[in-house]
Amino acid sequence: MLDRDALSGELEPAEVNRRLRGFRISSRTKESRLALFCAAASKGAYHPAAEGWNEAVFPKLKFAVRYFQEKSSNTEFIILEAAGVLVVAFRGTKGWADMFTDANTAFFKRGELNVHKGFWKALDSVWSEGCRLGPLLKKADRAGRMIVLTGHSLGGALAYLAACRAEEDGVRVGRVITFGQPQVGDDDFLDGFPHAREVTTRFVNARDVVTLVPVEAIVKLGRHHPKRRRRTRWKPYSPDAGELFYFDQSGRHLPSPTKRKLMKERRKTFAKNVVRFLEPTLAFHAMSAYFRRVGQGAVEIDSHVRRRPVLVEKK
Numbered sequence: 001m002l003d004r005d006a007l008s009g010e011l012e013p014a015e016v017n018r019r020l021r022g023f024r025i026s027s028r029t030k031e032s033r034l035a036l037f038c039a040a041a042s043k044g045a046y047h048p049a050a051e052g053w054n055e056a057v058f059p060k061l062k063f064a065v066r067y068f069q070e071k072s073s074n075t076e077f078i079i080l081e082a083a084g085v086l087v088v089a090f091r092g093t094k095g096w097a098d099m100f101t102d103a104n105t106a107f108f109k110r111g112e113l114n115v116h117k118g119f120w121k122a123l124d125s126v127w128s129e130g131c132r133l134g135p136l137l138k139k140a141d142r143a144g145r146m147i148v149l150t151g152h153s154l155g156g157a158l159a160y161l162a163a164c165r166a167e168e169d170g171v172r173v174g175r176v177i178t179f180g181q182p183q184v185g186d187d188d189f190l191d192g193f194p195h196a197r198e199v200t201t202r203f204v205n206a207r208d209v210v211t212l213v214p215v216e217a218i219v220k221l222g223r224h225h226p227k228r229r230r231r232t233r234w235k236p237y238s239p240d241a242g243e244l245f246y247f248d249q250s251g252r253h254l255p256s257p258t259k260r261k262l263m264k265e266r267r268k269t270f271a272k273n274v275v276r277f278l279e280p281t282l283a284f285h286a287m288s289a290y291f292r293r294v295g296q297g298a299v300e301i302d303s304h305v306r307r308r309p310v311l312v313e314k315k
Helices: 004-008 013-019 031-044 096-103 117-127 133-142 154-168 187-191 194-198 259-271 278-285 287-296 298-307
Strands: 064-070 075-082 085-090 107-110 113-116 146-152 175-179 200-205 216-223 230-236 243-247
Touching: 013 031, 013 287, 031 075, 031 085, 031 146, 031 175, 031 200, 031 287, 031 298, 064 117, 075 117, 075 154, 085 133, 085 154, 096 117, 096 154, 107 117, 113 117, 113 187, 117 133, 117 154, 133 146, 133 154, 146 154, 154 175, 154 194, 154 200, 187 194, 194 200, 200 287, 278 287, 287 298
Parallel strands: 085 146, 146 175, 175 200, 200 243
Antiparallel strands: 064 075, 075 085, 107 113, 216 230
């Protein structure tokens, strides 16, 4: 088991290259290897081109790197391309603009469905206009390319919502893998996009409080007589966006984590650090911590996901 400092220490390209040596995506790729690659891509989304972090990792795996940014919403993502494969990795929270996006937790009405307003608006800014991610994914799908979406924290939420938006547009996404993803909508919203839920795996560290928020939001119910004021009520967000792979405090997978079992595990974990709560919470939310947890848990990951749909190569 790695301690907190070893988990959250800076992730250097040399460590990533060592772990991912010889990696290729195909229908025979083990889920643990795909998850580790997505963790590296999610980490890479935080690094601009000027830093050279991505150029030190992905060309060695025969992936070309492209950078995208929408300045109006501060939404950024990278695209990794190889033969027959397109991977989109969204950057997580970085700066005040992203914090305002995170904090905009009111429900946004997408038809009859309720989704996190800040996350949806951030994705919308790069979907049809600006970076035009939507048409790009549609083009890749028509060309028969395998599409993988990933991201950490805010980036994980955007990756999941991108899968929902793609499903809405008739684009089939092969896999969605997120790390430390916050909650994105209510039960009705998640039920409205069954394919996105089916192909998603969410990795969650025991002490990562970001995965528990937002809890609920105000929903507008319409007007009532005689004062004509808009009625509201609180409605909870749903944590069930895809299949959950939960690392307990020792770094092992918690199998079949029911809500009661999760709450018991979280109370046990947080009780040990009541005074120093924020420090371990933020350390275990770090992308480097997720990369190393996934690297540790390869056997359990492959065992756990054996029941999930196989990543199928498109012809």
